[in-house]
Each structure stands twice: as C-alpha cells, then as structure tokens.
Amino acid sequence: xxxxxxxxxxxxxxxxxxxxxxxxxxxxxxxxxxxxxxxxxxxxxxxxxxxxxxxxxxxxxxxxxxxxxxxxxxxxxxxxxxxxxxxxxxxxxxxxxxxxxxxxxxxxxxxxxxxxxxxxxxxxxxxxxxxxxxxxxxxxxxxxxxxxxxxxxxxxxxxxxxxxxxxxxxxxxxxxxxxxxxxxxxxxxxxxxxxxxxxxxxxxxxxxxxxxxxxxxxxxxxxxxxxxxxxxxxxxxxxxxxxxxxxxxxxxxxxxxxxxxxxxxxxxxxxxxxxxxxxxxxxxxxxxxxxxx
Amino acid sequence: xxxxxxxxxxxxxxxxxxxxxxxxxxxxxxxxxxxxxxxxxxxxxxxxxxxxxxxxxxxxxxxxxxxxxxxxxxxxxxxxxxxxxxxxxxxxxxxxxxxxxxxxxxxxxxxxxxxxxxxxxxxxxxxxxxxxxxxxxxxxxxxxxxxxxxxxxxxxxxxxxxxxxxxxxxxxxxxxxxxxxxxxxxxxxxxxxxxxxxxxxxxxxxxxxxxxxxxxxxxxxxxxxxxxxxxxxx
Numbered sequence: 001x002x003x004x005x006x007x008x009x010x011x012x013x014x015x016x017x018x019x020x021x022x023x024x025x026x027x028x029x030x031x032x033x034x035x036x037x038x039x040x041x042x043x044x045x046x047x048x049x050x051x052x053x054x055x056x057x058x059x060x061x062x063x064x065x066x067x068x069x070x071x072x073x074x075x076x077x078x079x080x081x082x083x084x085x086x087x088x089x090x091x092x093x094x095x096x097x098x099x100x101x102x103x104x105x106x107x108x109x110x111x112x113x114x115x116x117x118x119x120x121x122x123x124x125x126x127x128x129x130x131x132x133x134x135x136x137x138x139x140x141x142x143x144x145x146x147x148x149x150x151x152x153x154x155x156x157x158x159x160x161x162x163x164x165x166x167x168x169x170x171x172x173x174x175x176x177x178x179x180x181x182x183x184x185x186x187x188x189x190x191x192x193x194x195x196x197x198x199x200x201x202x203x204x205x206x207x208x209x210x211x212x213x214x215x216x217x218x219x220x221x222x223x224x225x226x227x228x229x230x231x232x233x234x235x236x237x238x239x240x241x242x243x244x245x246x247x248x249x250x251x252x253x254x255x256x257x258x259x260x261x262x263x264x265x266x267x268x269x270x271x272x273x274x275x276x277x278x279x280x281x282x283x284x285x286x287x288x289x290x291x292x293x
Numbered sequence: 294x295x296x297x298x299x300x301x302x303x304x305x306x307x308x309x310x311x312x313x314x315x316x317x318x319x320x321x322x323x324x325x326x327x328x329x330x331x332x333x334x335x336x337x338x339x340x341x342x343x344x345x346x347x348x349x350x351x352x353x354x355x356x357x358x359x360x361x362x363x364x365x366x367x368x369x370x371x372x373x374x375x376x377x378x379x380x381x382x383x384x385x386x387x388x389x390x391x392x393x394x395x396x397x398x399x400x401x402x403x404x405x406x407x408x409x410x411x412x413x414x415x416x417x418x419x420x421x422x423x424x425x426x427x428x429x430x431x432x433x434x435x436x437x438x439x440x441x442x443x444x445x446x447x448x449x450x451x452x453x454x455x456x457x458x459x460x461x462x463x464x465x466x467x468x469x470x471x472x473x474x475x476x477x478x479x480x481x482x483x484x485x486x487x488x489x490x491x492x493x494x495x496x497x498x499x500x501x502x503x504x505x506x507x508x509x510x511x512x513x514x515x516x517x518x519x520x521x522x523x524x525x526x527x
Contacts, residue, residue: 206396
C-alpha cells in the first residue's frame with residue numbers, strides 16, 4: 001500500500017521543525033561542503049576554457065606590428081622546411097575568439113575604439129620538429145614587422161598541466177567534502193531519530209509500515225541536502241558577482257581569467273543535485289543502522 | 294477470534310510472566326482479563342498484537358497465526374486491532390486530531406473524512422472540543438480518553454485495552470465501559486485488562502484471571518477482591 005504524500009511531506013517538515021537547530025546546522029555544513037568544490041569547478045572551468053580555446057596549440061606565436069604585411073611574413077616563415085603551416089590571426093579574429101571564450105567580457109571590449117589585440121601568426125611545426133620551435137621563433141624575431149616571437153610549447157604544456165591539476169584537486173576535494181556532507185546529514189538524522197524514538201515505536205504499534213516510518217526521514221535528509229546544495233549555489237553566485245564587480249573596478253590581468261563567466265546550467269544544477277543525493281544517502285545510511293525494530 | 298495454545302513467556306531464565314496459557318475468546322465476545330499487579334496482564338495483551346514474542350506456544354488472532362506472519366504483514370495486522378495502552382502512548386508533537394487520524398493520514402484518507410471520523414469518535418469520549426490540543430495540555434484522564442478514541446476510530450475487529458479506566462473517576466469509567474459495550478454490540482471483540490473488580494462485577498461479562506502467570510476461567514478468589522481499595526473490607 002502506498003504512502004500518502006501529504007503525510008510524507010507533513011512528517012518530514014515536522015521532523016525538521018522539531019530539531020530546528022540541528023536542521024540549520026546540517027544545511028550550513030552541507031552548503032560549505034559543496035561550496036568549496038563548486039568554487040574550484042568554477043575557477044578550473046574558466047581556466048580550462050582558455051586552454052581549450054585554441055584547439056591544437058601552435059608551436060610558436062609571432063605578434064606583428066599593426067602596419068606589417070602579415071601574408072608576406074607568413075610566407076617567409078612557411079618557407080622553413082620544419083614549418084607545417086602558418087595561420088594568420090587578424091585583430092578582428094582574435095577579438096572574435098576572445099568573445100567566444102569569454103562572452104561576459106567580450107561586450108566591454110567592443111566599446112574600445114582601437115583593436116585590443118594585435119595581428120598574430122600561429123606557427124605549427126611538422127611532426128618530429130617540435131624541438132625546433134625555439135629556433136623558428138628566434139628566426140622570426142629578426143623579420144621586419146615582427147614585434148615579438150615566442151615559443152609556446154613549454155608554456156602551453158605547463159598551463160594545461162596546471163588546469164589538469166586544479167581539476168584533479170577539485171574532484172578530490174569535492175569527493176572528500178561530499179562524503180563529509182553525507183556524514184553531516186547522517187548525524188543530523190541520527191539526532192532526529194533519537195528525538196523521535198518513542199513516537200516511531202508508537203507509529204509502528206499503530207500499524208505504520210517500515211516505509212511509512214522511514215520515508216519521512218529519507219525525505220528530510222534529501223531536503224536538507226537540497227537546501228545545502230541550493231545555499232552553496234547561491235553563495236557561489238554571490239562570490240562570482242562580488243568578484244566580477246571588484247575586478248571591474250580594479251582590473252587584474254591574471255585574476256580576471258578566473259572570473260570571466262559563471263557555471264553553465266548543468267554544472268550549476270549539479271550542486272543542489274549532489275546535495276540532494278548526499279542527503280538521501282546520509283539518511284539511508286543512518287536509518288539502516290538505527291531504525292530497526 | 295483469539296486462541297492461545299500453551300503459551301509461555303519468560304524474561305530471562307528466572308522470570309516467568311506467563312506459563313502454559315491456553316484459552317479461546319470467540320468473535321464478538323466481551324472479556325475481562327484480571328489479576329493482581331505483575332500477574333502478566335500487560336504481557337498477555339502485548340503478545341496479542343505482536344509487540345512481544347512468546348517463549349513457547351502458538352497464538353492465533355483473527356484466523357492468523359501471528360508468529361508465522363511475515364514482518365511486512367505485521368503493520369496491516371495491527372491496523373485491524375485497536376489498542377488502548379496503559380501509558381496512553383500518544384505522540385506529544387501531534388495534536389489530538391493528528392494522533393487519532395494517524396493511520397488514516399498514512400493511508401491518504403481525505404482530510405475532511407479524517408476530521409469527520411475524529412470528531413465523531415472524540416464526541417463519543419466527550420473530547421470533541423479538544424481536537425487541536427496537544428496531549429501534554431490535557432489531564433491524565435483526558436489523555437486516556439484520547440487513547441481510547443484512537444483505538445476505536447478505525448472500527449477494529451478486536452479491541453485490546455490495558456487498564457483503560459485507571460486514570461478515570463467512577464462516573465467516567467462507567468461511561469467508557471458503556472462505550473466499549475456499545476462497540477462490542479457492533480461486532481468488535483473486546484478484551485479489557487483491569488484490576489477494577491467492582492467494574493467487572495457491574496458489567497457481568499466473562500472473566501479470565503491471571504495469577505502468577507497462570508490463567509484460569511472466572512473471577513478471582515475473595516482475597517484478591519479484598520485487596521481492591523474501593524470495596525468495603527469484611
């Protein structure tokens with residue numbers, strides 16, 4: 001026989017109210033537990049976008065003067081047998097790339113009268129010639145119209161490694177703090193069970209099924225987790241808004257990279273969902289041990 | 294309705310609450326279970342709704358051997374029995390109405406129907422004006438009447454009552470017994486555990502007596518009656 005949803009929600013609410021302080025504490029702890037991995041996901045996503053924006057990375061990048069003939073310089077560099085191809089990235093194309101990578105900041109750049117990015121040449125080397133990137137950049141630096149020429153290989157590798165490390169740390173910390181959230185809800189449920197021990201016994205004597213006894217606690221745990229996850233999301237959004245406002249007033253070339261856009265909706269929805277799941281698992285674990293007849 | 298075959302209940306090795314109890318209570322009967330304190334009345338009732346397990350013997354209630362009943366079926370079995378506990382066992386955080394309508398609420402009976410049934414049953418015990426009160430706001434006697442209302446609200450096939458008039462004055466006790474008799478007339482089997490021998494005498498129903506865990510048919514012998522404080526000595 002099914003359980004009436006009105007009873008289910010009424011009981012869950014009643015359990016939450018009867019231990020209001022424990023409920024609030026559990027929600028706060030779950031929120032903090034999910035906020036930290038959420039923050040790392042947000043930062044690594046923004047950083048990862050920068051790494052992924054270029055696709056297959058060039059071996060060297062040559063920055064040209066605004067008046068330079070990019071086709072001619074590209075032709076001269078491509079004449080080197082070790083070079084596979086040279087890609088010309090105009091100022092407009094560079095701006096377009098930036099807008100795609102950082103939609104929140106692209107609008108602000110559009111208001112500038114001058115092109116914010118100089119034209120560049122991206123040099124891709126033939127397989128087996130990767131170690132030649134430095135020499136190719138050195139040769140390009142001597143060409144007229146070239147402002148700078150840098151080998152990208154070392155930086156790109158280190159950058160991608162840093163992003164990977166940040167993501168790994170986020171996953172590890174996220175896993176650890178999610179376990180902490182599960183244990184937090186489990187202990188809140190244990191306290192609630194202790195508070196309701198007598199009435200659980202009465203409910204059973206009155207003919208309540210195991211489902212009718214346990215389901216309100218499952219729902220209570222899931223809601224605790226959901227509330228914690230929602231609070232973590234709200235806190236993360238508040239942090240993002242505060243950071244972007246601060247960086248708008250005091251721009252910073254490196255910090256801005258971390259705060260260019262908020263989580264997309266699937267990632268944002270993952271926080272309350274993770275909270276709900278953690279809460280549910282916590283309550284199931286707790287009831288599994290404590291609510292036996 | 295109730296059959297016990299050689300039922301014994303022991304708490305530990307040396308405390309025998311019930312010894313070799315065999316009896317039969319027919320459907321629609323009204324039976325009193327009496328005996329001095331500690332004779333095993335409460336244990337007897339607990340065995341009937343499977344709050345406790347017998348150490349030996351078989352118990353059949355309403356055609357079902359309740360000790361072979363699967364655990365998952367116990368709640369449904371308990372819903373066919375109304376129980377008035379000696380210590381009331383009301384849920385403090387629930388109102389009188391919520392206590393009475395608990396099973397109906399779990400089953401999803403419409404709220405209006407729950408209220409109608411609760412009002413009717415509370416009116417029968419004279420507490421219809423206390424629907425929204427909490428148990429702790431009521432006197433002991435009132436709590437007992439709420440417990441009675443909860444036990445009879447689902448019109449059970451069997452009503453078990455453990456000292457249901459223990460906290461009531463004689464007038465109210467009389468009313469409650471009339472209520473039980475009324476329920477019995479409608480087809481419910483009633484088993485009342487009490488040591489109120491005057492009440493038993495006035496009702497004139499079948500009596501089972503427990504003495505040191507052993508059951509015998511009929512009212513207790515004179516010395517036990519003499520122990521009752523409300524009867525004249527002599």
